[in-house]
Amino acid sequence: MSLLAVIVPIAVVVAAGYVLARRLPVETRSLSRVTIYLFSPCLVFTALVRIDLARAGGDRLIALIVVHTLVLLALAAAAAAVLRLPREERSGLGLCAVLYNAGNYGLPASLFAFGQEGFRLATVVYVLSAILAYSLGIFLASAGHNSRWRAAGDIFRLPLIYAAAAGLVVGHLGLVVPDALWRPLELMGQAAIPMLLVALGVQLAQAPPAVLGRALWAAGALRLAASPLLTALLVPVFGVTGTAAKVAVLATSMPVAVNAFLLAAQFGTAPVLVASAVFLTTVASFATVSVVLLLLR
Numbered sequence: 001m002s003l004l005a006v007i008v009p010i011a012v013v014v015a016a017g018y019v020l021a022r023r024l025p026v027e028t029r030s031l032s033r034v035t036i037y038l039f040s041p042c043l044v045f046t047a048l049v050r051i052d053l054a055r056a057g058g059d060r061l062i063a064l065i066v067v068h069t070l071v072l073l074a075l076a077a078a079a080a081a082v083l084r085l086p087r088e089e090r091s092g093l094g095l096c097a098v099l100y101n102a103g104n105y106g107l108p109a110s111l112f113a114f115g116q117e118g119f120r121l122a123t124v125v126y127v128l129s130a131i132l133a134y135s136l137g138i139f140l141a142s143a144g145h146n147s148r149w150r151a152a153g154d155i156f157r158l159p160l161i162y163a164a165a166a167g168l169v170v171g172h173l174g175l176v177v178p179d180a181l182w183r184p185l186e187l188m189g190q191a192a193i194p195m196l197l198v199a200l201g202v203q204l205a206q207a208p209p210a211v212l213g214r215a216l217w218a219a220g221a222l223r224l225a226a227s228p229l230l231t232a233l234l235v236p237v238f239g240v241t242g243t244a245a246k247v248a249v250l251a252t253s254m255p256v257a258v259n260a261f262l263l264a265a266q267f268g269t270a271p272v273l274v275a276s277a278v279f280l281t282t283v284a285s286f287a288t289v290s291v292v293l294l295l296l297r
Helices: 003-023 028-050 059-083 087-098 106-133 136-143 148-154 160-173 179-190 192-206 214-234 242-251 258-267 271-296
Strands: none
Touching: 003 192, 003 271, 028 106, 028 160, 028 179, 028 192, 028 258, 059 087, 059 106, 059 214, 059 242, 087 136, 087 214, 087 258, 087 271, 106 136, 106 160, 106 242, 106 258, 106 271, 136 258, 179 192, 192 258, 192 271, 214 242, 214 271, 242 271, 258 271
8 A cells, every 4th residue: 555545535524524614604613522522532443453552562662651751742842832822722722632543544554564463562552542543632732721720620621531431441351342343433433533633624614814823843853753763763762673663653653633633623723733734744745754664664
């Protein structure tokens, strides 16, 4: 599978949402609510049930990704302070920095570059990014408008964190979900990605024309340049070697996740900035991810 084969389907679905919103009145918030309360929890649950984290990657890779996220969040906070961004954009920049497309982009890219072993290791990064998205990501999105205590509470007001916890428990205990329940959950989970991409296209169609700015450039630099470079620096510190090290660098070079826009739209936290960052980093990543792959070979 080529990188072009990964990028083109994403661009087509986003474009479909864009065209739809240009021709018909569509409410972005309704789309995001359907996804965040119904489809995304099913996607997270079914993904976590399928993977054994201990067998797939081990403690070193998990620790690497967690520390990478925290350091990158600190860099985003520093950049926001230097640029003197307003509160909403500070939270939006944090979302863009730490939530990356490790799933529908990172998984096939790792498979293409490193085969089945790479795919298995990339799944660990994907699961960790999903857990962070629905805990730290919710906190950042809510903090754009609310107090820190309210933002922390919002993590537990949405079903996503409970879906993640349930998926980990069911997968760890090896419980069998009956087909009558598993099939609708899997079907709704499969609907999450296209719904996210359509919602992104709708938001881009409704966004004001002036979306380029310092915050957007900072988001792109943090996500596409600082993130993989930071991982490369942390890899020897945590003793991650071989294919696992390469997968970690590649996975963390992915563009801003569509889930970042989903959370920004849900909480009204700089959704125009985040939608623009998702779109532009996805387009730019065709070049930047290709460079990362060349350096890793």
